[in-house]
Each structure stands twice: as structure tokens, then as C-alpha cells.
Amino acid sequence: MxxxxxxxxxxxxxxxxxxxxxxxxxxxxxxxxSGGRFLVRIEDTDLGRCRPAFEHAIFEDLAWLGLEWETPVxxxxxxxxxxxxxxxxxxxxxxxxPCFCTRKEIEAEIAASAGxxxxxxxxxxxxxxxxxxxxxxxxxxxxxxTHAWRIDIAxxxxxxxxxxxxxxxxxxxxxxxxxxSVRPDLFGDFVLARKDTPASYHLAVVVDDALQGITxxxxxxxxxxSAHIQRVLQALLGLPAPAYCHxxxxxxxxxxxxxxxxxxxxxxxxxxxxxxxxxxxxxxxFTSR
Numbered sequence: 541m542x543x544x545x546x547x548x549x550x551x552x553x554x555x556x557x558x559x560x561x562x563x564x565x566x567x568x569x570x571x572x573x574s575g576g577r578f579l580v581r582i583e584d585t586d587l588g589r590c591r592p593a594f595e596h597a598i599f600e601d602l603a604w605l606g607l608e609w610e611t612p613v614x615x616x617x618x619x620x621x622x623x624x625x626x627x628x629x630x631x632x633x634x635x636x637x638p639c640f641c642t643r644k645e646i647e648a649e650i651a652a653s654a655g656x657x658x659x660x661x662x663x664x665x666x667x668x669x670x671x672x673x674x675x676x677x678x679x680x681x682x683x684x685x686t687h688a689w690r691i692d693i694a695x696x697x698x699x700x701x702x703x704x705x706x707x708x709x710x711x712x713x714x715x716x717x718x719x720x721s722v723r724p725d726l727f728g729d730f731v732l733a734r735k736d737t738p739a740s741y742h743l744a745v746v747v748d749d750a751l752q753g754i755t756x757x758x759x760x761x762x763x764x765x766s767a768h769i770q771r772v773l774q775a776l777l778g779l780p781a782p783a784y785c786h787x788x789x790x791x792x793x794x795x796x797x798x799x800x801x802x803x804x805x806x807x808x809x810x811x812x813x814x815x816x817x818x819x820x821x822x823x824x825x826f827t828s829r
Contacts (some may be wrong), residue, residue: 543576548602548609549745551583552594555806556601559760559790562824566787567758569826579752584617585739601807605778606817614752616744623739626747626777627689627732635696635776636732637678638687639669647733657728660765664728665690680694689731696772697724706771707758708764710785724772726765746770750779758785790824 546567550560571578572688584590602609616623630636641649650656650663657664670692681687700739700811704722732743736795757767764786774781821827 541574542755544571544574545577545753546571546758547579547580547581547749547752547754548723549581549748550598550600551586551589552591553586553589554594555597555808557790557806558820558823561601561605561820562600562787562790563759563808564607565605565821565824566785567824568609570756570758570785576755578607578609579754580613581748581752582615582617583615583741583744584615585620585623585737585741585744587617589737590617597808598806603821604807604811604817614748616739616748619748620738621753623733623744626743627739629777630691630732630773631689635692635699636689637670637672637692637729638681639665639690639729639731640680640685640687641665641668659727661727665730667729670729681774686735688699688734689732691732691772693724693727693729693772696776700718700724700772700775704771704775706767706781707783708767708786709783710758710761710787716725720767722768722771724768726768730769742766742770742773746773746777746779749782750774754782756785757784758787760789761786762789 548560548564548567549563550556555562568578570576580599582595582598584595597733627636646665646668649666649668653666656666669690675798704724705719705723708717708720710717730740730742734740748754767784767786771781773779807820
């Protein structure tokens, strides 16, 4: 079996729950079975919501689960130059543009448009700023107008051509395994960077996975669609493409996916209630540690 390099990459915006435990254990076990490497990465580019206390708690919970990982741990907030360089390369390719729209302006334009295109996360950006000429863009940037950077997906597709794909090793009974043809238009002209978030999740994750030599990305089925546009970014930037293993989601008694925002029961609370590591593994369906 070829040695795999896997990673668990949480954001320190809250405490870990059973869903996080499943993702971390699966990644760690895949690396262990193959004689490979298991990494932990802290995805903390959301500077307004991330907290050191949550990061400390993440390491406590992972250690309690019996997991071991390589150090030093990569923190995205310490590598913003890497993402800025990647964004610069995309600008040089002519595949990004500045977007000056506010969220309210985007919502208003979508509301006024009959049959606005839909993506996995809702209506797609209508492309308002895509049509600005370079002179107008430079004037607005020079005077300090707040803006985000969006990918021009039409230009990206024209540059890459057809036939892009990625390898899927996980999923469920309703999902094809093996080579998956990429649908680059799934998220439209998605955001790559904002003033308050120097790199979007999609941009940062493809840069990090390449720099860390990740061979298999293990994560929940809710992120399956993300693989399509991350593969586009990998191709544009000339980065290696890892395989993907999108696993089942851990749900509550009502069948709802566990999430921090819904105050899902945390591992810390379960630990104080006397739940053992063995019981956690049994709940998650793992036969051994």
C-alpha cells in the first residue's frame, strides 16, 4: 500500500464535536494503515472568529482521542504571504477580477433577476463587476474602495479547456467512485480573498495541501462540491491534485448534521460526562483505535 499523507484541518472558532472526531480519526487511521503521515493544520484565516482558546482545546481533544500528529503544526495565519503569492499568479493569468459589490447590492441584484443561477450554497454571484474595464478598476482600487477578488470562471475554463477531473475514493452508495469530471461552474465567480479574510477557504486549502504534500483529502460529504472548484484552482496554479475521500456525516437524533453553529454536543462536554474514548470510537463506527 502506498504511504498516504493525510490531514485534519479544523478552524478554531469553537469546540470539536463528534463530526470532527470522525474526520480526524479517519484521516489518522488511513495514514497509519498505509505507513504514511498524519498532519494537523489550523485554518485560522477568519481573524474575527478564531480564538487561541479554541485552538488549545482542539489539541487537547485530539490527544484525548489517542491521535498523534507531526509538529510543528501549520497555522494559516502565519502563511498569508503564500496565499497572496497564489492570488498574484491568478491575477497574472487574467483569471481574477476585483469585485466592489456589497452583500446588500448582490442580494438586490439577485432578487431583481428572474431565475438567478443556483449553486450548492445558494444563488450565484451575478457577475456585476466582471464587466468593468481595467481603467475603472484601477481608479477604484487607487482611491481605496473596498473590494474582494473573484475568480473569472469563464476565463479559467477557457484557459484550462475540457477534461479536468479528480479522484474520489469515498462518498456513499449514490456517488460514483473513481475519476469524477469537474464542473467548474458550480460556484460561479466565487470569492478568493476579502479585506477581512486574506484568503478564502478554497484558495488557502489548495495552497496548503500542495505545500504539505497531502495525497488524500478526507472530509465530510458536505464538501464534495468544493472539490470541483478546488481542482480548477490546482490546475490554474500548477499544483498537484490529491485524491479525495468524502465520508458520511455524523448526524443528531433528528438526522441533522452536527455543526458548531447549532451548539452540537462537544467532545469536551462528553469527556466531563464520563464518556470514554472506547465509547466515542464505538459511536463513530470505528472497530479499533
